[in-house]
Amino acid sequence: MAKIKAGVLGATGAVGQRFIEGLSDHPWFELTSLAASSRSAGKKYCDAARWRLETEMPKDLGDMTVVNVDPSEVDADVVFSALPSDEAQRVEAEFAAAGFVVASNAAANRMKPDIPLMIPECNKEHLDAIKKQQENRGWDGYIVTNPNCTTIMFTLSLKPLMKFGIESVHIASMQAVSGAGYEGVPSMAILGNIIPYIGGEEEKVETEPQKILGTFDGEKIVSADFSVSASCHRVPVMDGHTEAIWVTMRDDPSPAEVREAFLKFDPGLGDLPTEPKKPLIVRDEPDRPQPRLDRNAGRGMAISVGRIRSGIRYICMGHNTVRGAAGASILNAELLHQKGLL
Amino acid sequence: MAKIKAGVLGATGAVGQRFIEGLSDHPWFELTSLAASSRSAGKKYCDAARWRLETEMPKDLGDMTVVNVDPSEVDADVVFSALPSDEAQRVEAEFAAAGFVVASNAAANRMKPDIPLMIPECNKEHLDAIKKQQENRGWDGYIVTNPNCTTIMFTLSLKPLMKFGIESVHIASMQAVSGAGYEGVPSMAILGNIIPYIGGEEEKVETEPQKILGTFDGEKIVSADFSVSASCHRVPVMDGHTEAIWVTMRDDPSPAEVREAFLKFDPGLGDLPTEPKKPLIVRDEPDRPQPRLDRNAGRGMAISVGRIRSGIRYICMGHNTVRGAAGASILNAELLHQKGLL
Amino acid sequence: MAKIKAGVLGATGAVGQRFIEGLSDHPWFELTSLAASSRSAGKKYCDAARWRLETEMPKDLGDMTVVNVDPSEVDADVVFSALPSDEAQRVEAEFAAAGFVVASNAAANRMKPDIPLMIPECNKEHLDAIKKQQENRGWDGYIVTNPNCTTIMFTLSLKPLMKFGIESVHIASMQAVSGAGYEGVPSMAILGNIIPYIGGEEEKVETEPQKILGTFDGEKIVSADFSVSASCHRVPVMDGHTEAIWVTMRDDPSPAEVREAFLKFDPGLGDLPTEPKKPLIVRDEPDRPQPRLDRNAGRGMAISVGRIRSGIRYICMGHNTVRGAAGASILNAELLHQKGLL
């Protein structure tokens, strides 16, 4: 079987590099196009990008010539977007109009009611909105998005709790510096320090989960009815977002019932290549999960939960640039392919 | 005026050193006795203790001979206790029985209904329990305690909010490693990592604030009626606990009203030497308070608050070994002296 | 082919865990015995050891019962010693006398003239000393040791420079905290700090390289004739020792000649399972090698060198608990098996 041709928009940045890492040996996708700003276009990728990952840059990709972020220059069936939000707003629509499938990690289009905001384990039925999206917009292609990194971690953990009737959620996040991109957080700002603020983050975290856990009514995706109140903090951790979660539920389940729900959670996805064996890993040690020890569980795609206490309170942890960014988009594209949409 | 003679119990440890730092040039107290375990007793302090602070060890104190933690060996009017909780349980009563005033940072006696758990800015009227304590126990001396470091920070911020009718509090703490003592947190545990657990901490944080903000009914201290739900985390920060706080209040004040209450908060203490000019400092920048920049405000005795948002949510930060430990005990003793109890 | 039975002495500690990680799927060795102190003996390994690695504890090993560090309790052909130096001094001889092959990471026996101090890529001919060792000591088994972690990194880089006539070496090391064991470096000592001292380290670093690069004269191993002057420092890095090296050589080679010697270095080992494809990786970027990016090169077994400048100066970096400890012992045992000595 011929592989599906894949491009990366914003290929030189931190998330772009994670896309390349995740796609370079992919069983279904083949990287055929690396697009970046005009400053990089025309150069070999290994000259345009300063590789920042602990794995080596895939050799053959280093020799590819970077193209402009322009539908006419990109040769691909699906493009993965690691663009900054303002650029994504304009560019992703151009690609969708030109017939591309756009799997986007950008925030720009996440909250539009006809654009799915996907976590495959949570809301695969939202893919039904794609047809509506194409009708509404007259596009040959379409856009699917994945949530903000902080949203993904705890929303995945909320999914199996929906049956208890979620009423409200409090979340305090302790977020890794890689979430801000390579130049995002100066070392003088964060060494031995906490920054109790991440621009725009709380707004995303307080609205995305309800859309993800909502329903598509045939016309639009309607958000679920619960509140989220977030306090987001940057901490001196390289990778891995840790979240302290409180969930108030109508049925007031016990910690044991919540643990049981986490353990039994089976998203029934089939067998997507990037999917972790279990999306939620329950740690019963008193002091887990921890980013250093748990972020790579399920090759960075599993969410670890622990310390389930009355309240209901628990800790939720996941790899922010894998499960929370590039891996999320790739899993979305795998689902699209499985469903015959790609 | 002759100075009041002061001893430190547990003088060689991390909090003991902070006591010495805080007392070495004190206008009212004079360090006359440094007590530690039998391993240290008999040695010169500079040989017994490995000084870990950024300030230099006060010279004259280095030459003092360490004595045993025994009322018969300690020459002092007031003793400051930096003992581990289990030892404090036994020893502090011995000192109180022997006529000493004990200003304790240990957890052992904090929740006893006839022993004041003091934050001078919050509950100076609880000192009335001292007489009852002496009656109950037949002691010539007495014990006053200060709260857990994490408790102190946000409880101080709750005091001016009591008028709005506090119903419940959620707190996620990001706590500095110095809170665990010098050997408490191995670097391999915390470098670039978060540990979402601190043994015994959440239990303290969830019960102490209500006692502090409660009332003395003539017989015992009765806790205030609100709930606290805590999630405590260790972070790679040297000094300074950062806390994300949510407070639900009957009167549902706006963020502006909460800010106003913080700004206007005046504990009316008079002029205690260790007291900060303002106990609560309101930071209006979007990304403050931060431990590195704000922990030394008011010589480590002020609490900084910021990011007051609807919810009500805010960030609270203070120096855990100064305001949260040694400085808290010293301020208590200053209040005792001001009230003629020492 | 039946696998060789392998035991680990000191199996619960930090290096012991790295041994288990390195041996759990080994093509030649099979873990048959996990030995530790009497505190752990009798317990299941998963109860005796607190697993600290980012990889999961191998499941079947977690169920093994820990035995005492006693030849009569250990069932193995080769034992890997992660014992503390004082205990190793006594115990390793007992095991060798009882017929075991001892592959030791401990310092106790490293400098004995009839005990090989091995880096397989440097001095495989020193294995000839084993027969002499057995004669001298009347042992059925024998001991081979691997060097101190800091020694291994730069000694490997010196090997291909020996032809230029090494006269003297200066080394300033920046060593990761994992080298001191899990409890070895308190976070309060090293967060945002440098400790310019590691007990006993400089002495090892200044004598071991000459033995490794020396010759076996039929009776004893005679150290090579050059001097090493070391300054060893602890830095807030989890894994990976970085070393600034100056080498004065008789032939005064140019940086290009040194680079060429590094690139061409082929130890001719054959194909040992733990051996990296290239023992020395030359990085030509201006700012490499770095511990975070390069420590896992060659699955942690390759040494990365870079910034080769006149002087001759260069930077040398390797994974201290893999290439510098457990991996070094395992590679030694693989060489023993290849040479028919195991």
Place this chain on the structure above:
Amino acid sequence: MAKIKAGVLGATGAVGQRFIEGLSDHPWFELTSLAASSRSAGKKYCDAARWRLETEMPKDLGDMTVVNVDPSEVDADVVFSALPSDEAQRVEAEFAAAGFVVASNAAANRMKPDIPLMIPECNKEHLDAIKKQQENRGWDGYIVTNPNCTTIMFTLSLKPLMKFGIESVHIASMQAVSGAGYEGVPSMAILGNIIPYIGGEEEKVETEPQKILGTFDGEKIVSADFSVSASCHRVPVMDGHTEAIWVTMRDDPSPAEVREAFLKFDPGLGDLPTEPKKPLIVRDEPDRPQPRLDRNAGRGMAISVGRIRSGIRYICMGHNTVRGAAGASILNAELLHQKGLL
């Protein structure tokens, strides 16, 4: 006595802020002019600068209006230059030509033979070059510079060793991130990592000490005759450069003789306000100096040395943005005033 009017060029950056901190309560100088780029000019200082220091921004300075870096806009007798090197090259000459005394922390003019490169404790006689400089260049004002931060630390320690006949120096530096400015080192680059390269640093470190310790021959400053070989590394430390030093000397002094020379070193400066009581502090503990504990010695102006061993080897540590930057320039200006040159 009226104070000397002082301006800061580049007042908003990291070193500029240290200048303001050091000058705001100065007994001899009065801050009369804050100059910065056109982006800041015209704004109030508190709006133009994001204050990054742990101390509070001096209130009255926050209200000053920032001016352009232009002699016609700056009202001052002496200007302190925290300009980037390329801008300094052009601008400092303009100020000197316009009659200002320029005390510069920039690298641009350091190595010019008629411009003193000053450490007051080392080479106050080089001030004689000022007259020559004015003659050569036809300036009414003049420029004095201070060395690179890494240079200052160990050069101060070399001064009392000059009598032993210094032949060569090896230095491996472990440099704090603040040396690169607030945005200089991304946290993703340095958290738990070492970067073994700092652009342009080794070149400065290898040439500046010889000029500082050289002599003014009436025409030009002639560098002393010894070699320096440097390896410079960035470490995850906020403030304080640690240096491992080897010094080869003709007279081959013992460690005790070197220690004695350090202890007896008395620069005979008189009593400059910013001068530390002792420029060199000898630490006899086995593991000192350390940046966290020792960087603030002498209010950040003293250099701490320790671990003096045969070789001669020792450790040298100082505060890079105080003694190594702003404090160095201020001390230079104090010396100028003392000598009647300002």
